Amino acid sequence: MMEYEVFPKRWGNGQIITSPVKGSVVCIRVETGGKVLEQELIVMIREERGNVKQILTGTNGIVDKVSVKVGDKVVRGDVLLFIKEVL
Template sequence: MKYEVFPRRWGYEEIITAPVKGNVESIKVESGEQVHEQQLLVMIRAEQGHVKHILTGASGTVESLTVKVGDNVVQGDVLFFIKDDL
């Protein structure tokens, strides 16, 4: 199952948050990388055992990652900051 993340705005940055509670299984982008809408960012294994593919709803540059593989997250935890393309 895939999730498109509708980012929250913070100035010129988008805040990508976890839509489900689970464990970060893999991260598909790095800090400084250019991303585009619908690009896979991270995979989270939900408590029910299903892997959720988290896609970005924004294009820009990954400013920072706040999680790493193996981290436990809950719904609403910040995963990434993405600086908008202007």
């Protein structure tokens, strides 16, 4: 498996995590209200070619909202979740 670190976009005092690839969500390791640490595995996406990509968070924070569920089809740039940074 290859790992990808996502460098999220800014959203107020938080960050937006987007999909770096086109594929299907196979695993979500976080839930709304849960704490995440920098470099933590948050989502796994299976590409159409069968490779599984691991999406890691780039910040410490609290998950504000998860926008996908297991089985959802995503394309590059789709929002996966929102993280509020812990100050």
